[in-house]
Every structure is written in structure tokens, then in C-alpha cells.
Amino acid sequence: GAVVSQHPSWVICKSGTSVKIECRSLDFQATTMFWYRQFPKKSLMLMATSNEGSKATYEQGVEKDKFLINHASLTLSTLTVTSAHPEDSSFYICSARWGETQYFGPGTRLLVL
Amino acid sequence: GEDVEQSLFLSVREGDSSVINCTYTDSSSTYLYWYKQEPGAGLQLLTYIFSNMDMKQDQRLTVLLNKKDKHLSLRIADTQTGDSAIYFCAESPLNQAGTALIFGKGTTLSVSS
Numbered sequence: 001g002a003v004v005s006q007h008p009s010w011v012i013c014k015s016g017t018s019v020k021i022e023c024r025s026l027d028f029q030a031t032t033m034f035w036y037r038q039f040p041k042k043s044l045m046l047m048a049t050s051n052e053g054s055k056a057t058y059e060q061g062v063e064k065d066k067f068l069i070n071h072a073s074l075t076l077s078t079l080t081v082t083s084a085h086p087e088d089s090s091f092y093i094c095s096a097r098w099g100e101t102q103y104f105g106p107g108t109r110l111l112v113l
Numbered sequence: 114g115e116d117v118e119q120s121l122f123l124s125v126r127e128g129d130s131s132v133i134n135c136t137y138t139d140s141s142s143t144y145l146y147w148y149k150q151e152p153g154a155g156l157q158l159l160t161y162i163f164s165n166m167d168m169k170q171d172q173r174l175t176v177l178l179n180k181k182d183k184h185l186s187l188r189i190a191d192t193q194t195g196d197s198a199i200y201f202c203a204e205s206p207l208n209q210a211g212t213a214l215i216f217g218k219g220t221t222l223s224v225s226s
Contacts, residue, residue: 006155034213043201043218044156093155095213100144100163100205102214104156 002028002098006105013084014113020080021108023094029074030096035067038091038107050077084112119202119217127226131189135202135217138183142204145178146214147187150199159187159200189222197224 003026013019023033031052036044048069049057056069066088068080081088089112095104118136125131137145143164148156162169162176162185169176175188189196199221203214 041221044216046213049213095156101146101158101161102203102205103158104148106155107153109153 002026002096002101002103004094004096004103004105006094006108008108009106010109010111012111012113015085016083018080018082019084019110020078021092021094021110023077023079023096023105025075025096025098025103028096028098030077030098031074033071033077033094033096034102035069035077035079036093036095038093044093047079052077081110084110086112088112117202117204117215117217119200119220121218122221122223124223124225125192127192127194127224129192131187131192131196131222131224133187133189133200133202133220133222135185135187136183137185137202137204137215139204139206139215140180140183142206144205145176145185146203146205147174147176147185148201148203148216150201150219152198156201192222192224194224194226197222 005024007022033050035047038044047062050069050071052071058064071077091107093107095102116138146161147159149159150156160171173190177186199219201219202217
């Protein structure tokens with residue numbers, strides 16, 4: 001099956017700093033990737049749809065200036081959490097569509113102190 | 114609107130069968146999915162079914178689809194302690210490549226020995 005990787009797997013940062021999370025499709029090309037956020041014991045909340053070569057499409061209530069998404073190539077999308085605050089602490093998961101299925105990365109746990 | 118509903122918890126004994134149920138609302142969904150999430154990990158695609166099928170079996174997993182009632186179920190035969198996880202049902206509205214999946218809130222399966 002298709003493999004999606006994320007880096008880093010976890011990160012701890014100080015409040016006010018920016019954190020970049022990478023999502024890569026390792027053995028397939030993905031024109032569309034998705035970024036989700038998951039709170040403890042909750043379902044996945046779609047944040048945005050990342051489109052290669054164009055602007056991301058953000059879901060209602062997600063601040064595009066805070067969560068910067070760049071899909072620079074067919075195998076890489078990045079999510080940058082700018083000026084992170086403790087309330088941004090969460091589990092961030094990306095996914096990429098391949099054929100009729102969507103494959104997920106292992107997730108990145110962000111803790112903002 | 115689009116919505117996917119699941120029961121939140123299921124507890125079974127090792128060796129028994131587990132049945133996780135899901136209802137969805139979008140009748141245009143062409144594919145329906147089951148994902149498994151273990152603690153601290155991303156989502157693992159377990160299986161999926163095309164909407165013109167009633168049943169799909171893959172080793173210990175059996176998926177049943179009642180398209181008329183928009184009801185999907187996942188049966189795990191001979192449930193093991195390693196099956197303890199959160200199981201997410203998801204639908205693909207219109208099966209468009211640029212469309213994210215719609216997830217249920219997840220069913221936490223607890224398997225006791």
C-alpha cells in the first residue's frame with residue numbers, strides 16, 4: 001500500500017515560536033493532501049486541503065495566517081504553525097489520496113509550553 | 114448535511130466477535146472505509162467497500178453495507194487484545210479526488226482477556 005510519512009513525530013516548543021511539520025508521500029504522487037487535527041479522545045477535524053501548486057483551501061474557523069500550508073511538490077506538503085500558543089497543542093495528522101483510498105501519516109504531536 | 118455516526122464504546126472478551134456499527138448520510142458516497150487508530154499513532158486503513166457491494170471479507174474482517182439504510186458495519190472475528198483501538202468509519206462524498214473523507218467520531222474497542 002501507499003506510505004505517507006510525517007516529520008517530526010513529536011515536537012515541544014516555546015510559546016510564540018513557529019513549528020513546521022512535513023508530510024510526504026513516499027511512493028506515490030499526491031496532488032491533494034489533507035491536514036487534520038485531533039484532540040484527545042476526539043475525532044479528526046479537517047483543517048485544510050492542500051493543493052499542489054496552488055493555495056490551500058481552509059475549513060471554516062481555521063485561521064489561514066496561523067496555519068500556513070505549502071504544497072510545493074507532488075510529494076511534499078508542509079504545515080507551519082506560526083506563533084504557537086498552548087492551545088495549539090494537539091495531534092496533527094496529514095493524509096494523501098491515492099486512487100480511491102486515503103492514506104494517513106503517523107501524526108505529529110505538538111506541545112506548546 | 115454530511116454526517117457519520119458511530120457508537121462511542123464497545124467492550125468484548127478475547128475470542129468473541131466484535132461488531133462496530135456506523136450510519137452515514139450522503140447517499141452519493143461511492144466508497145466507505147474503516148480505519149484503525151492505536152494510541153499515539155496515525156490512522157491505518159483496514160478495509161473499504163465500494164457502494165455497489167453488500168459485503169466484503171478480508172481474513173478476520175467482514176464489512177456489511179446496507180445502502181438503503183445507509184448503514185455500515187465492521188465485524189472482527191476472534192477478537193484479540195491487539196485489536197483494542199479506536200475504529201473510525203468514513204465516507205467519501207462524491208468520491209472526488211480533491212475531497213476529504215468525512216469521519217465518524219470513532220468507536221473505542223476494548224478487548225479483555
